Amino acid sequence: MRKIIAALQMSLDGRIEGPQGELDWVDAWDDRYGLTDRIDACLLGGGMYPGYEGYWSAVQNDPAGVLAFSGRAPTPNEVEYARFAASTEHIVLSRTLGQATWPHTRIVRDIADIRALKSRPGRDLYAVGGASFVSSLMNADLVDELCLVVSPIVLGPGKPLFGGVSGRHRLRLLEAQPIGDDLLRLSYAVTS
Secondary structure: OOOEEEEEEEEOOOEEEOOOOOOOOOOOOOOOOOOOOOEEEEEEEOOOHHHHHHHHHHHHHOOOOOOOOOOOOOOHHHHHHHHHHHHOEEEEEOOOOOOOOOOOEEEEOOHHHHHHHHHOOOOEEEEEEOHHHHHHHHHOOOOOEEEEEEEOOOOOOOEEOOOOOOOOOOEEEEEEEEEOOOEEEEEEEEOO
């Protein structure tokens, strides 16, 4: 059976955004998780999808341009991820979005549809986010692996990664790997 791997960047204190939704502490949105060779589809929540589509479309349309979202040009690894994203299936869980305009993207209405995807043949599935979506997948016992890139910053008040998770979930460390000068990639198997 395919695995669902939830992979997100977070602060040292477990936040994915600052108190005003700030993401300026994230220096790049590339594949720091090493997942692109393992997966054949990306899963997103309806709240995150419009911004995700807009960001990666902007990178595809002007790989050297300054991005409105970040105020900087994309990194070479972000340009590479944009190419990957453009040719990879994306499944968006949303009860309110009409239709997706991005190629290779479809909307599903119920978490049972995500469970059905997991049982189909194929490579693993990458749960890109956001936090509410990942929480709903964890609450439904659909996440098999967590891959977290921890940034050396304490954001204090802000949006917690696991704020919507109900109940206890046991994890087993698969990998702890420094990446770059300051970041730490942690991979955990979700065991219960």
